[in-house]
Amino acid sequence: MTNIGIWGLGSMGLGMAQSLVKAGLPTVGHDPRGVVLDGAADLETGELDIAVIVVLNAAQTESVIDAILPSLRAGAVVVACATVSPAFARDMASRCKAREVLYLDAPISGGAARAAQGDLSIMASGPNAAFDTAQPALDAMARTVFRMGEEVGAGSAMKAVHQVLAGTHIATMAEAMVFGITQGIDPARFMEVLPQCGGTSWMLENRGPHIRDGDYTPHSAVEIWIKDLGIINEIATDAAIDLPMVQAALGGYRKAVEMGLGREDDAAIAKVYAAQAGVKLP
Amino acid sequence: MTNIGIWGLGSMGLGMAQSLVKAGLPTVGHDPRGVVLDGAADLETGELDIAVIVVLNAAQTESVIDAILPSLRAGAVVVACATVSPAFARDMASRCKAREVLYLDAPISGGAARAAQGDLSIMASGPNAAFDTAQPALDAMARTVFRMGEEVGAGSAMKAVHQVLAGTHIATMAEAMVFGITQGIDPARFMEVLPQCGGTSWMLENRGPHIRDGDYTPHSAVEIWIKDLGIINEIATDAAIDLPMVQAALGGYRKAVEMGLGREDDAAIAKVYAAQAGVKLP
Incomplete structure (x- = not known):
C-alpha cells in the first residue's frame, strides 16, 4: 500500500486530496486553516511514501519541506506542485537528496473543478525512481502527466x-x-x-x-x-x-x-x- | 444566372475566384499583375451581379470602386473583403448607395489554403438585399458567414x-x-x-x-x-x-x-x- 500525505487543502489541494481518497489510497491531509479531509487515514509523516505539497508559492513550499524533511523516510518522494522558479525547484531537490528523499518538480494546471475530478495536467520532471514511487498519486490526481525528463527544474x-x-x-x-x-x-x-x-x-x-x-x-x-x-x-x-x-x-x-x-x-x-x-x- | 467579377487575384483572391468557378458561377477575374483565372467567363462589368474586391488595403479597395462604380448596374452588390476600418467601409457604402449599388462589408479570414477550398470565414454586414444578391458567391467562397447585421462597418x-x-x-x-x-x-x-x-x-x-x-x-x-x-x-x-x-x-x-x-x-x-x-x- 502507498501512504500519502498532502500539505495544503486550498481550492486545488482539497480536490486533489479527495481524488486520492476516492482512488482508495491511504491519505492524510494537512492545512494550517484546519480544513478537514473526509475519509482521511491516520498516518505519521514517517510512514509516508509520497508527500504532495500544494501550497501558494515557493516560500510556503520551503516551510513545508523544512518541517517534514527530518521525518520523511529515505526513498519517500516529495511531489512539489506550486508554481516556482526552476532554480528554486533545483535547490529544494538538492536539500531532499541530502536526506535521500526523492523530489518531483510537478507543477499542476487545470483549475479547482478538474482537481476535484482527478483530471489535472501535471508537468513533471525528476528521477525515474521519483516517478515510479509517485505513480499511484499521479494516476489519481491527473488525467495527463507530461514527463519533462529526469532534471528537476524542467517541470x-x-x-x-x-x-x-x-x-x-x-x-x-x-x-x-x-x-x-x-x-x-x-x-x-x-x-x-x-x-x-x-x-x-x-x-x-x-x-x-x-x-x-x-x-x-x-x-x-x-x-x-x-x-x-x-x-x-x-x-x-x-x-x-x-x-x-x-x-x-x-x-x-x-x-x-x-x-x-x-x-x-x-x-x-x-x-x-x-x-x-x-x-x-x- | 449570377454573374461575378473578382478584383485581386493574389493568394486569397485567386483561391476565391477558383472556388467561384468550381461552383459553376460565371466569373471574370481582374488583376493588374496579369494573373489568369482558368475557366473564366467573358463578362463586362455592366453585366455583373456581384463584384468581389479582394485587394491589399483600403487605398486599393477605393481605387477599384472608383474604377468600376460608373459601370455597375443598379442593384449589383460590391463585396469588399480587405481589412479596413469601419469608418472607411461606411464611406465606401455611401458612395455605392449614391449609385444604387449595394455594399457588403465582408472581411475574410482563413488563409490561402482555405480560400482555394471555398472554406473561408466571412464576417459580413450590410443590407439584407446585399446578402440576398451575394448569396451564391458567399456560399461558394465560405464555409461560415457570420452575419453582423445590416449596418456596414460591423463586419x-x-x-x-x-x-x-x-x-x-x-x-x-x-x-x-x-x-x-x-x-x-x-x-x-x-x-x-x-x-x-x-x-x-x-x-x-x-x-x-x-x-x-x-x-x-x-x-x-x-x-x-x-x-x-x-x-x-x-x-x-x-x-x-x-x-x-x-x-x-x-x-x-x-x-x-x-x-x-x-x-x-x-x-x-x-x-x-x-x-x-x-x-x-x-
Missing part, C-alpha cells in the same frame, strides 16, 4: 512557459472584448463568433463568458497572475531577456489590483481596460 | 477585433517559445505539450510548427500585421483608447520589418525575440 520551466501564454491570453481576450464594445460589438456576439475563428484561445473560450455574464466569482484570481507573472519576470531578469507581451499583461493585472480587484476572477482585468476606454461591461 | 469591426487576438497570439506564442528555449525547453517539446493545455491558442497550433521546423515560407507575412495592427491602432487612436497588448505585439512586428523579415511568415517575429534573448532557433 517548472514548462509551467512558466504555460503561464506566459495563459496570463497573456486572458489579458488579450479582455482587451479585444473591450475594443469590440467600443466598435459596437457586444460581448455575447463576440463569444458567438470568435471561438469559431483563428483568433481563438483556450482562455478566450474559458474566461470570455465570465465577462459576458458579468460573473467575477474567482475560479482563478487576479492576484495569482501577480505572483506567477512575477516569478516569470524574475526568471527573465536573471536571464537578461525581455518579455514584452508578459510586461504588457502584468501591467494590466497590477492596475486591476490597484483598483481593488485582486481577489476577483482574473477576467476582471477587463475592468481595467473598460475603465480606460470609458465603456460599460455587462 | 470590419469584428474583423478588427479578430486581428487584435490573432496578431497578439502569434507574438505571445513566439515570446513563450523563445522564453522556453532559454529555460531548456526545445520547440518540439513545446509543440507536444502546450496544445494540450489551457495555454493554447489556434495561432499557437497553426504557427508554432513554422518556428519548430524553421520554415518561414510566407503563408501570411509579417508585413500584414504592420498593416492590420496599424489600422487597429488608428481606430483606437480615434476612439482615444489604449491597446497595450496590441502595442506590445506591433513593436515586435516592426522590429521584424527592421530586421528585413517583412516578407517572411509572421512566425518570424520569433527571430526578433530570439535575437534579443541570444538564443538559436531551429
Whole structure:
C-alpha cells in the first residue's frame, strides 16, 4: 500500500486530496486553516511514501519541506506542485537528496473543478525512481502527466512557459472584448463568433463568458497572475531577456489590483481596460 | 444566372475566384499583375451581379470602386473583403448607395489554403438585399458567414477585433517559445505539450510548427500585421483608447520589418525575440 500525505487543502489541494481518497489510497491531509479531509487515514509523516505539497508559492513550499524533511523516510518522494522558479525547484531537490528523499518538480494546471475530478495536467520532471514511487498519486490526481525528463527544474520551466501564454491570453481576450464594445460589438456576439475563428484561445473560450455574464466569482484570481507573472519576470531578469507581451499583461493585472480587484476572477482585468476606454461591461 | 467579377487575384483572391468557378458561377477575374483565372467567363462589368474586391488595403479597395462604380448596374452588390476600418467601409457604402449599388462589408479570414477550398470565414454586414444578391458567391467562397447585421462597418469591426487576438497570439506564442528555449525547453517539446493545455491558442497550433521546423515560407507575412495592427491602432487612436497588448505585439512586428523579415511568415517575429534573448532557433 502507498501512504500519502498532502500539505495544503486550498481550492486545488482539497480536490486533489479527495481524488486520492476516492482512488482508495491511504491519505492524510494537512492545512494550517484546519480544513478537514473526509475519509482521511491516520498516518505519521514517517510512514509516508509520497508527500504532495500544494501550497501558494515557493516560500510556503520551503516551510513545508523544512518541517517534514527530518521525518520523511529515505526513498519517500516529495511531489512539489506550486508554481516556482526552476532554480528554486533545483535547490529544494538538492536539500531532499541530502536526506535521500526523492523530489518531483510537478507543477499542476487545470483549475479547482478538474482537481476535484482527478483530471489535472501535471508537468513533471525528476528521477525515474521519483516517478515510479509517485505513480499511484499521479494516476489519481491527473488525467495527463507530461514527463519533462529526469532534471528537476524542467517541470517548472514548462509551467512558466504555460503561464506566459495563459496570463497573456486572458489579458488579450479582455482587451479585444473591450475594443469590440467600443466598435459596437457586444460581448455575447463576440463569444458567438470568435471561438469559431483563428483568433481563438483556450482562455478566450474559458474566461470570455465570465465577462459576458458579468460573473467575477474567482475560479482563478487576479492576484495569482501577480505572483506567477512575477516569478516569470524574475526568471527573465536573471536571464537578461525581455518579455514584452508578459510586461504588457502584468501591467494590466497590477492596475486591476490597484483598483481593488485582486481577489476577483482574473477576467476582471477587463475592468481595467473598460475603465480606460470609458465603456460599460455587462 | 449570377454573374461575378473578382478584383485581386493574389493568394486569397485567386483561391476565391477558383472556388467561384468550381461552383459553376460565371466569373471574370481582374488583376493588374496579369494573373489568369482558368475557366473564366467573358463578362463586362455592366453585366455583373456581384463584384468581389479582394485587394491589399483600403487605398486599393477605393481605387477599384472608383474604377468600376460608373459601370455597375443598379442593384449589383460590391463585396469588399480587405481589412479596413469601419469608418472607411461606411464611406465606401455611401458612395455605392449614391449609385444604387449595394455594399457588403465582408472581411475574410482563413488563409490561402482555405480560400482555394471555398472554406473561408466571412464576417459580413450590410443590407439584407446585399446578402440576398451575394448569396451564391458567399456560399461558394465560405464555409461560415457570420452575419453582423445590416449596418456596414460591423463586419470590419469584428474583423478588427479578430486581428487584435490573432496578431497578439502569434507574438505571445513566439515570446513563450523563445522564453522556453532559454529555460531548456526545445520547440518540439513545446509543440507536444502546450496544445494540450489551457495555454493554447489556434495561432499557437497553426504557427508554432513554422518556428519548430524553421520554415518561414510566407503563408501570411509579417508585413500584414504592420498593416492590420496599424489600422487597429488608428481606430483606437480615434476612439482615444489604449491597446497595450496590441502595442506590445506591433513593436515586435516592426522590429521584424527592421530586421528585413517583412516578407517572411509572421512566425518570424520569433527571430526578433530570439535575437534579443541570444538564443538559436531551429
